[in-house]
Amino acid sequence: IDAGDETTLRADMDELYPADISGILYELDTTSARYLLSLLDKNVGAEILVNLDESIRDGFIASFTSEELAPFVEEMDSDDAVDLLNEQPVQLREEVIGLLNDREQARFIIDLLHYDEDVAGGLMQKELVKIQVDTNVNQCIEEIRQQAENVEKVYAVYVVDEAGKLLGFVSLKKIVLARKYAKIADIYEQDVVAVETYRPVTEVAEIMQKYDLDAVPVVNVQGRLLGRITIDDIVDVITEQAEDDIQAISGLSGEVEEDDTLWVRAKAQLPWLLAGAVGSLMAATVINGFQSELGKIAALAAFIPIIGSTGGNVGIQTASLIVQSLSDSSGLTYSLGQRLLRTLVLALVNGAVVGLLAGSYTLLIGEPRLFSVVGLSLLSVVLLASFMGTITPLLLNRIGINPAVASGPFITTANDLIGIGVYFLIAEYLLAEL
């Protein structure tokens, strides 16, 4: 690259897939990366920009003028173009749209900018092949030919009436097999699953998984066909959703990656760390309140860790099962009462086992008077943590917060605090010495 041998470079790049060239760009500085991109076809370059990791892409694109960026945006699918432009400053965004030669693409982009990222409208692309119901297969093939360059993957041709209302679809396979002059009206499939623009993307993902769809048409409330969502975008939605859940469970706020700057990572870690610390300091206040008891039986302190960690672990396990069952709409669903009952029965079993284990340990260290205190405390802690682990995600889900948050440090800390309170209360009640 430093040698600037254009012909060799071009030839090398021709042999690579765009996704692989994206990988190479990560290794280059901005100047070399821009040089490499300038050698490529605009449509290959567009695909590379779409594939780039968001955090890296933003820095890279900041070095572009709107005149340089527009030709690439021209070649993108409308949904990818909108994703990219949404991350740019308003001025650059408006300039790029103004500079597009393809006025249809500009109109598509302006349309799509209206929608939130997390509803079907924000995920759909305008590129699709549609055809009037009163045409025939031959006309349909002609329409596919005209749209061939715009619509990379066709899957199916959508059938609409004069008002643009979605009536159904014809799969590409059916078109291949149909007679040339067969009427669309006779062969199209009327059972079509469509989603409205305002549907949450998670719901769209569920629908596409449930019915095994490659693409789903998006309609407005009147049923007019506005766009479509393809399976590759849904794969991204599912991947992101899973990452969000894992970050919530792990106590990371915001979307953060290992290669982010120190500041971004600290901002993601510190809120939950501090929240956890404050919770633990409240536990410290409780423990301090029992100083005289600790003075009498020092061994009481030894069981603080098991009380805290068992509560935390049980809480996470329980919440995690609830979160999973909330996100999985197939399968059985329980009423709140059934859920609690099932959880609490299990908690009795788990609590008894862990309680007995820890109780045996009190005998081992020669503190038999603590047997019932530790055992009963652990049983209560497991019961309480199971209750919290069931209630919290359901509550969060109800008020529209990602329920996976409930499996994170929040529940651990709360259980830690409650558990220690319960432990010392039981100790005070059961031990004649205190």
Add this chain to the structure above:
Amino acid sequence: IDAGDETTLRADMDELYPADISGILYELDTTSARYLLSLLDKNVGAEILVNLDESIRDGFIASFTSEELAPFVEEMDSDDAVDLLNEQPVQLREEVIGLLNDREQARFIIDLLHYDEDVAGGLMQKELVKIQVDTNVNQCIEEIRQQAENVEKVYAVYVVDEAGKLLGFVSLKKIVLARKYAKIADIYEQDVVAVETYRPVTEVAEIMQKYDLDAVPVVNVQGRLLGRITIDDIVDVITEQAEDDIQAISGLSGEVEEDDTLWVRAKAQLPWLLAGAVGSLMAATVINGFQSELGKIAALAAFIPIIGSTGGNVGIQTASLIVQSLSDSSGLTYSLGQRLLRTLVLALVNGAVVGLLAGSYTLLIGEPRLFSVVGLSLLSVVLLASFMGTITPLLLNRIGINPAVASGPFITTANDLIGIGVYFLIAEYLLAEL
């Protein structure tokens, strides 16, 4: 249903998608469900059985004889048939295969039973449309017509030589647009991404996401075309992978769901609960070893929870970022040294903030002599937990264990234990009274 009004039921079911009928079956007892299934077309019934949740399906299928099951298996895609048969007792499996009228389907199934579930061979289906390179578009359409019933979604026609070696593909769109007598040799795409049968499914998922593929051909080491993997199977792989990670982080072993029996859920929760309890009891032993110190300064016990929970939280956060970056092959990758350096710099910042917060609390409760003990301990704990959180997932990944396990109770407990040891050692060293 109880009324047994066949015609109405049949008509009702005709209007529903198979995926919706699956939902209805969950609500019925086995007898009613079997009755309903017997009313439907065998291919609709097959799709419903494929869609059923595994845990429910196994119980349901146990009520079938091999004669009853075989007609449904006959109608399934080969990969779905194998998934279902793999869960059944060997005898039933062999009997069903023997009863299949479609000998090609039987051969497909026997072929696929050889492969592990977690490699490309175990995920692929044998149903695909392939054509010799020396044919033309018209012959290709004829081939699609013959396979139309077997191959539900075509996506592309694969081009092979006389030996069955994969040469490339022609997309369905290209076939629609091509002249009838165009030679396949002239129009097919030679740049084809294929995977070998032994590739792990997670790698296949990455490849399909990277290149935005709807289907990927599967070949043997000689390059012979054996089957294909379609995007809907990959969506399932990604969803399962995410669930596995979340369960590993949450300390659940085995695949478990909220609606599993008490016994299954206890078996999933107890191993990590007990492991955590044993770890905490080791911490108890450490604390017991410092009984005389606790006797002198009872306030020392108050900080046991913050030491434990901070170590646990930092460990999970750090491990989670590493796991995420391990599973995301795009983006930057660091050497072990770089990783540790970046983590430890961040840990200094986080440790200082949390240490100062907890230090201030010692002043608040009138124990200024504990300021440096608590502050320094927390700094050390955050540093150690960050180190463990970085090393453990990398190590687990190296030896082939899901690194997400490192974000779970294992790391929490280990950090709990280490943290408490460090805390008391620092206390003993810094406090003249002890």
